[in-house]
Amino acid sequence: MVKKILLLINPMAGRQRIINELVSVVDEFTKAGYETVIYTTQGSDGTSRILREAEGRFDTVICSGGDGTFNEILGDTMTWKNRPNLGYIPCGTTNDFAMGLGIPTDIMDAVKNIIEGKPHTLDTGKFGDHYFSYVASFGAFTETSYSTPQSFKNAFGHAAYMFSALKELPNMIPIKVHLEVNDRVYDDKFSFGAVTNARSVGGVVRLDPEYVKFNDGLFEVMLVRPPQTLLDLSIILNSVSTMKYDPRLFVYTQASELDFATEKELNWSIDGEKVSGGTSVHISCVHNGLSLITRDTPAML
Numbered sequence: 001m002v003k004k005i006l007l008l009i010n011p012m013a014g015r016q017r018i019i020n021e022l023v024s025v026v027d028e029f030t031k032a033g034y035e036t037v038i039y040t041t042q043g044s045d046g047t048s049r050i051l052r053e054a055e056g057r058f059d060t061v062i063c064s065g066g067d068g069t070f071n072e073i074l075g076d077t078m079t080w081k082n083r084p085n086l087g088y089i090p091c092g093t094t095n096d097f098a099m100g101l102g103i104p105t106d107i108m109d110a111v112k113n114i115i116e117g118k119p120h121t122l123d124t125g126k127f128g129d130h131y132f133s134y135v136a137s138f139g140a141f142t143e144t145s146y147s148t149p150q151s152f153k154n155a156f157g158h159a160a161y162m163f164s165a166l167k168e169l170p171n172m173i174p175i176k177v178h179l180e181v182n183d184r185v186y187d188d189k190f191s192f193g194a195v196t197n198a199r200s201v202g203g204v205v206r207l208d209p210e211y212v213k214f215n216d217g218l219f220e221v222m223l224v225r226p227p228q229t230l231l232d233l234s235i236i237l238n239s240v241s242t243m244k245y246d247p248r249l250f251v252y253t254q255a256s257e258l259d260f261a262t263e264k265e266l267n268w269s270i271d272g273e274k275v276s277g278g279t280s281v282h283i284s285c286v287h288n289g290l291s292l293i294t295r296d297t298p299a300m301l
Contacts, residue, residue: 003034005087006058008050008073010041010065013091018064021107025064025089028108032115041065044072051076060085060293062114064107066092067133071271074290075131078124087114087293097134097271100199101214102297117294122214123197124289128281132270133290135201136283137194139175140224174226178261181221182253190251192224195258195283199299208243211254214299217287221258223251257284 007029011019018025022038029036037058041047051073054061061077061084063070070088077084089110090098101122104110125132174189192205197219200206207220222245227233232249239245245252260266261280268277 003060004058005029005034005036005060005062006054007036007038007062007064008041008047008069009038010063010069010091013065013069013093017107018089018091024108025111028111028115041069041072047072048076055080056082058084060087062087062089064089064091066090066272067095067097068092068272070097071131071133071273074124074133078131078286078289083289083291085119085291085293087117089114094272096198096200100134100212100299101292101294102299103294113295114293118296119291119293120215121288122290122292123217123219124286125195125197125219126284126286127268127270127275128277128283130270130275131286131289134198134271135194135196136268136270137192137196137201138266138268138277139173139190139192175266176263177223179223180259181255181257186223186251188223188251189226190223191226192222193260194222195219196222197285205240206243209299215288217256217285218254219256219258219283219285221251221253221255225249225251256287257282259283 009018009022026036026038039050042050051061059082061073063073063086069092073086077086088098088103089107090103090105091107095105098105104113125136127136174191177186177188177190177193179186194201194205196207197214198207199209199212205222207222212220224236227236227249235246236249239250259280259282260277263279265279266277268275
């Protein structure tokens with residue numbers, strides 16, 4: 001019996017690399033015994049419609065795009081009665097999620113990774129009514145992910161994110177946060193916060209891979225207090241570089257669920273896409289909520 005897969009392509013992701021390699025991609029899947037049905041993403045509403053109509057017809061859905069495209073597909077397939085296996089051909093600019101899992105960023109290598117791979121279960125995040133694959137963040141650096149123009153990303157790649165992030169450093173505005181996590185309460189001001197299941201965020205903030213497990217039922221939670229002096233700023237930058245986070249300026253913990261509250265409505269970056277968290281949001285871990293097809297890598301074992 002021919003195996004049938006749905007391939008959803010974001011043709012604008014990254015430098016539009018997939019356009020030149022699409023025939024080769026389909027050829028590889030055909031040789032491996034797959035019947036490939038192809039759609040291009042049509043914005044969040046259009047993609048949701050495609051996936052609603054696809055439910056029950058496919059047990060494998062493959063994303064070709066960036067982390068934001070993968071997030072759209074994840075969110076819609078999480079509502080399926082029988083969730084499909086997902087495959088990822090990362091064609092975005094930074095590809096944090098893929099790189100953390102050891103998924104190749106070369107298109108044809110990523111295709112072979114799916115063909116030769118097997119399903120692995122990973123934790124998924126739930127942010128209010130939204131799902132995320134690897135990060136929910138607010139504050140400094142996070143606006144970079146959804147405000148950097150696509151043309152700038154395409155022209156300069158990862159450097160576009162770094163340039164935009166560095167511009168934010170002088171404007172690390174403190175945000176008053178009430179956080180309840182692990183029977184503790186934090187009432188403090190923070191310039192940055194992230195709830196992650198990843199080893200890097202936006203290519204700017206990195207986490208020690210020794211402590212990040214993708215299916216342990218726990219998120220890594222990091223909050224950064226606003227720097228008061230140039231020395232504080234230097235400590236923050238050094239901590240990000242060395243992955244040794246000074247407790248005077250950082251809160252770092254692991255948790256399966258958290259409750260955030262702020263005085264004013266707060267915008268978050270959910271896998272690189274802008275989402276309003278209102279003035280309060282509950283974030284929880286869906287343990288083993290995602291089945292991703294990939295080869296065994298050190299990250300997955």
